[in-house]
Amino acid sequence: MFELDDDIPVLSAESLAALQEFRDEQKDRLAKFAELYEGAENEYSSRKEEGEKSNTDKSTQKKTALTIDDFQEDWQLSQFWYSDETANILADALLEGADENTVICIVSAPSVYAMIKARNPSTLPTQKIYLFEFDRRFALLSGKDHFGFYDYNQPEEFRDDLKGKVDRLLIDPPFLEPECQQNHH
Known part of the structure; x- marks a missing residue:
């Protein structure tokens, strides 16, 4: 019993x-x-x-x-920040060869955006760098003008003013589930 x-x-x-x-x-x-x-x-x-x-x-x-350290990772949103070293490598790759007209979008990778934002603005080849993220807290990091809400369940719904104008895109899907991977192709 x-x-x-x-x-x-x-x-x-x-x-x-x-x-x-x-x-x-x-x-x-x-x-x-x-x-x-x-x-x-x-x-x-x-x-x-x-x-x-x-x-x-x-x-x-x-x-x-703000820095990425001000944001606590939310495991329910599958948020895991890149190390500073990795974020810098990815940031360098995005910025290399860019000019003032280059439009860069970073999707679901706020630690990379934060690493770029931490750099001296006068050293950046472009100011047209945008963060797309599901977690709206990150609008504080990027500012409203450089933030776009992004939901991987609706991959084609994003800022109209940037449609067809993005030169470089870094995307880090929030989950490793097959369903999510299909939505990010």
Whole structure:
């Protein structure tokens, strides 16, 4: 006959402390993103009202500058960042031989986009570099003008202004499932 164990599992003090630290970090990260998102929304609205393009005040850029380290990988979205070395190799390959008219799109590889964004803008051959991602948090990294929502289940639905204009494309499908691979061909 099946016997119930009356012992309720209990975490050690060290485990409870680690769990609380994780929860606190997650709470802080969410608060930071909420603040950054609100600031980015306000900045975007102000620029549009003033009729400016994507030129922003340098002090604002420094205040809201993000790196891939600010984004926690989400295993439910199959997010796994490239190492800095790999992201740099891929970024170099995308930028090599590009000129000011080259349009580059990076799909589902935000760590590569972040590596390019971390470079001195004056060293980039083009400013026409766009990030397409399912996770909308990354609009904070790229800015609204350089972000496009992308869902691999609807591979042909992306920004109309870039259709037929992309010169270079880096895509890292979010899953290794056969269904996903078919949608990325």
